[in-house]
Structures are given as structure tokens and as C-alpha cells.
Amino acid sequence: MPYKKFLIVAAPLLLLVIMLPASAFSKETASCLACHSSMKGRLKSAAGALIELNVDADRFQQSVHGGLSCTDCHMRFADNPHATPGAAVPPAVVALAQKLSAKHAVDPVAAAACTGCHEETFTKVLASVHGKNIIEKKQTDGAFCIDCHGSPHYIVKVKDPRSLVSREQQVETCGRCHGDKKLIEKYQLQENVMESFKESFHGRKLHLGHTKVPVCASCHNAHDITTKNDPASPVFGKNKLQTCGKCHKGANEKFIPAITHQKPGPIPHYTEKALILLLLSTFAFIIIHVLLEAFSDIRDAIFRKGREE
Amino acid sequence: MSQTTTSTTQEIPKEIERFDIIFRIQHVVMFTTFLLLSFTGWGLKYAHAPQGVASMWIRVWGGAETAGLIHRIAGVTMLLDFITHVIYLVYLIAIGKITWNTRTTVIPLPKDVMDVVQNFLYFFGLSKEKAKFGKFSYAQKFDYWAVFWGMFIIGTSGFALAFPVFFSNFVPQFTSGWIWEVLSIMHSDEALLAIVFILFWHFYNEHLKPEVFPMSWIWITGKISTDTLKHHHPLEYELLFPDDAKKNKKG
Numbered sequence A: 001m002p003y004k005k006f007l008i009v010a011a012p013l014l015l016l017v018i019m020l021p022a023s024a025f026s027k028e029t030a031s032c033l034a035c036h037s038s039m040k041g042r043l044k045s046a047a048g049a050l051i052e053l054n055v056d057a058d059r060f061q062q063s064v065h066g067g068l069s070c071t072d073c074h075m076r077f078a079d080n081p082h083a084t085p086g087a088a089v090p091p092a093v094v095a096l097a098q099k100l101s102a103k104h105a106v107d108p109v110a111a112a113a114c115t116g117c118h119e120e121t122f123t124k125v126l127a128s129v130h131g132k133n134i135i136e137k138k139q140t141d142g143a144f145c146i147d148c149h150g151s152p153h154y155i156v157k158v159k160d161p162r163s164l165v166s167r168e169q170q171v172e173t174c175g176r177c178h179g180d181k182k183l184i185e186k187y188q189l190q191e192n193v194m195e196s197f198k199e200s201f202h203g204r205k206l207h208l209g210h211t212k213v214p215v216c217a218s219c220h221n222a223h224d225i226t227t228k229n230d231p232a233s234p235v236f237g238k239n240k241l242q243t244c245g246k247c248h249k250g251a252n253e254k255f256i257p258a259i260t261h262q263k264p265g266p267i268p269h270y271t272e273k274a275l276i277l278l279l280l281s282t283f284a285f286i287i288i289h290v291l292l293e294a295f296s297d298i299r300d301a302i303f304r305k306g307r308e309e
Numbered sequence B: 001m002s003q004t005t006t007s008t009t010q011e012i013p014k015e016i017e018r019f020d021i022i023f024r025i026q027h028v029v030m031f032t033t034f035l036l037l038s039f040t041g042w043g044l045k046y047a048h049a050p051q052g053v054a055s056m057w058i059r060v061w062g063g064a065e066t067a068g069l070i071h072r073i074a075g076v077t078m079l080l081d082f083i084t085h086v087i088y089l090v091y092l093i094a095i096g097k098i099t100w101n102t103r104t105t106v107i108p109l110p111k112d113v114m115d116v117v118q119n120f121l122y123f124f125g126l127s128k129e130k131a132k133f134g135k136f137s138y139a140q141k142f143d144y145w146a147v148f149w150g151m152f153i154i155g156t157s158g159f160a161l162a163f164p165v166f167f168s169n170f171v172p173q174f175t176s177g178w179i180w181e182v183l184s185i186m187h188s189d190e191a192l193l194a195i196v197f198i199l200f201w202h203f204y205n206e207h208l209k210p211e212v213f214p215m216s217w218i219w220i221t222g223k224i225s226t227d228t229l230k231h232h233h234p235l236e237y238e239l240l241f242p243d244d245a246k247k248n249k250k251g
Helices: A002-019 A027-036 A057-062 A091-100 A108-116 A119-127 A129-135 A145-149 A170-178 A181-187 A193-199 A201-207 A216-220 A239-245 A266-303 B021-045 B050-060 B063-094 B110-123 B138-162 B164-168 B179-208 B226-232 B234-240 B242-250
Strands: A042-044 A050-052 B015-017 B223-225
Touching: A091 A108, A091 A129, A108 A119, A108 A145, A119 A129, A145 A170, A170 A181, A170 A193, A170 A216, A193 A201, A201 B021, A266 B110, A266 B179, B015 B226, B021 B050, B021 B063, B021 B179, B050 B063, B063 B138, B110 B138, B138 B164, B138 B179, B223 B226, B226 B234, B234 B242
Parallel strands: none
Antiparallel strands: A042 A050, B015 B223
16 A cells, blocks of 8 residues: 555656756857856957857747757867867868858858758758859848847747737837848848838738738748749739738739839829828818807807897 | 698797617717717828827727727728618608708709898898798708718718729729829818818807707707798798798787
8 A cells, every 4th residue: 555655656757857958058058158148248259250259048948949969069079179179071061162252251150051951941941042143243231040030049939029029019120121221232132121011901911910911921932932023922913912812812904013112102192191181171171160159159158148039 | 732721830840850870870970980980090090199199099999900990890881871861861752751942952052042141141240131942951962962062072082992992893994093182182181171170160050059958959850840841941940830920020
């Protein structure tokens, strides 16, 4: 009997042990974080790039990458990190890292390491307008993985409102470049995209907390994004039929011009002006009439008492 | 009018029916849906109001999805209410219950413009006489036709925006580049006009005016006392009770 009693007590405890998070980090990661979780500030590398020293251990652990160890991405820092960062790196990653060295001067290998797990996505990005801008044109102010997703240390699931690419935050994230005057000018980007989205039904509903409303990537694609002039773009010409049709079943050619990022043309502009004129003149009439009538009622009550029946 | 003058004086009832039960129900459906549409639509029109007040307001209506559903259901109900009204009018004309008379018609006439001028003269103290109305004063005609205007502008654009793919089938190709923008401007601007109109015009005339405050009860009872009728709709009163009206004039 005591044996059974022991089981009753021990079984839940055992279960609890299983359910408790296993010691969070591997030994190796823990030793990196021992310093880097308490370090603050940035360091300038020999090449002049700024290295962010701090890694928030708690946020890292909660992120989708919390199970990885530092060296899974920071491959060159395998053993004695800061003296000889030169551990063996797979040649594919080295080749990629070279292409990324302009954009990610601090640790291009780590930036290229994403492909280790996200190869399919990474290939799409490289072929996209964003990827080509980085790889072929060697631009440093264009978007790459972390510009949209934030630091890989803290990435959360896309459904999480804290994610920079979630429905709640995505428009603002894209807007950091697509609403930036300098970048719009430099890359000849379509103007007015942020304003027109904000004004549109989609933008308004998003702001009011609608949970199914489309945001940027819903129509323009995400990793394999192209310019709107590329025939492969989901918003190029008749491709819109299919793109709008994802939500609006049966979308036809007369329906798809409903949403654009263009500024409204002259007809809507003057229609609005005419309606505002009508609005103001009606207001003026009814307000003047109501006030005058009220005053005349007061006047009659005081000075013309009993005159009317 | 065609009544031959009989020696027996006409019996004057205490009150007469102004709006029958069908009209009263139509009015209740109209203002219920109007309020629902205004409340939910306002949140969308001013979605970007500061401090997120619009999102808070929309949460009161069950969130963006639910508020949208309420708005659509109320909108369709209002359109059906309006159609019912028009059909009922046609029916009343067909059975001869509504006949043409300049004193009872709701259709605006040149006299209404003169009435407005007359009343403004009175307001400014330039005339000692207020305008004399038939069954419907210019204020009431204005109120009535505002709904028609609203139905035409807000109703059609609202229907188009609620069922855009369906509506797009009826849109001429050459307008598709701007029609959607125009539709949403029409809907939103005229809705604002309708709300302010109701708030000032209708609320003042039927609620806040000292003589009707807190409200004119005709919307529930449908009845108007002959006293009020004589006072506010003298031309209709003369039409209904010619003998009494004549007597009063003489006396």
C-alpha cells in the first residue's frame, strides 16, 4: 500500500518535471549569453560597422528561434570566438555571405545562415525585387530579412500582434520604406501608397481591428515580391482578377479598379466638391431657419402674448 | 369641396388620423435602421479619429466585423422599407385614397417657396402673418423628400459598396476607373448631411420646438387633434371642415 501511495504523490510531480521547460539554453549558448545578455551599447568593428552587443536572453528564449544555439547562425564563432572567428562554414553559406557583405557588414555569415532552415523562402527573396536590390545592386538601404522581421533573436510568429509583419503591424513596417520620401525618390517607388491605403475601406477596417482585412502582402506577395510593372506581379494587369478574387469571389474587370494607390482623379474630386457645397448650403439654411424660428418664438412669447388665439 | 352646403353643421371630431398604421410602422423601421446605420457608419467614416476613439466606439458595436454586418443588414432593411413605402403609395393612389389636391399633396409647389419667404419675413418682424400650410408644411416636405434624396444617393451607393462584385456587373466599363471612388464619397458625404439634417431640422421641428417638446406624438398615435390641425394646417382644416372654417372667418 505505501508503494501505491507513493505513486499517487510522485506521478503528478514527475509530470510537472516533464512539463517544466527544460533548461533553456545549451551550455554553449548560455556561455555566450552570460556576457551578451548583460552587455549594453554598440561597438564599432574594424570595417566601421556598428555591432549591437546586447542580446535580451528572455526575449530570445520566447522567440521562435529560442531553441537554436548562437553558433547555428553565427557559424564562424565556433570555439574561441573573439580571438579567431574562423570556424568552418559550409561553402553555400560563404558564397551567400559574400553577396550580403555590403548589407550586413557585421556578420554576413549569420545573415546568410537563414537559408539553412528557410531555404525555400530565401531563394524566393533572392529572386524578388527586394533581394535583387541587395545582391545585384549592392544597396544597403533596401529591405532584407531583418528589415521586415526585426532582429532574428526576437522573431515571433506572424499571427502574434507583436510581430512586425503581423496584420496589425505590417503596413507600418512596409511604410518605413514605402512612406519614406527619400527612398521613394531614390527608387522611384509609387507615391501615396500609405495615404491611399489608410483612406481605403481596407485601411479603415484594419484600423478598427477587423481581423480578416487584407494588408500589403495579401495583394503584393511577401518574399517573392515584384514591382507592379512585372508581369509576374499579383497586381499586374489582369492578375488582379485572381488576387482580388481571393476575397471577392467573381471579381471582374470592372471591379478590380476599385482599389488602387493612385490619387483620386478629377471626377471624384469635383463630385466631392459639389457634394460639400450642397452639404454646406443645406446646413446654412437649416441652421439659420431653426435659429430664427426659435428667436421669433421667444419674441412672440415675450412681446406678442396672446396675439395668436 | 363638392359637398353641397347642408343646413346641418358638420360634426367636428376631436382628432383625425394623420398617418395610418402602415406609415407609422414604416417610420419606426426607417428611424431604427437610420440610427443603427449612423452609429456604425460613423465609426468607419472617422476610423482614424485621434486616440483610437473610433476603434473603441466600434468595439461597442461588437467589433469591426459585427458592426459591418449590422450596417449591411440595417441598410438592406431600410431600402426594403423605402420600397414598401413607394409601393404602398402607389396602392393608395390606385384605390383612390390619395387624390391630387394642392392642399394635401406632399409634392413641393411654388407656394412652398412663398411660404419660406413669408416665414422669413415673419422671423425678421417684417410681416405679422406666419405662412399658412396645407397638410404638409414646407418643413415637413423638406423632411420627407430628404429621405428620397438620401435613398437615391446613399442607398444606391451603399448597396453598390456592400455588394461590389454584384454591382460591378451593371457598371459601364468607361466609369470603372472612378465610379468606386465616387460611390464612397457619395455615401460618406451624404450620410453626414443626412445625420446633421436629422439632428437639426427633424429634431428641432419634431422634438425640441417648445410647442412639441419632448416630441410630437403623432408617430405613435397617428392622430392629430383638430385644434392642432386648425392651428398648424389651416388650409387642410378648411378643406376638411369647410363649414366650421367659414363660420370662424365670419365670426
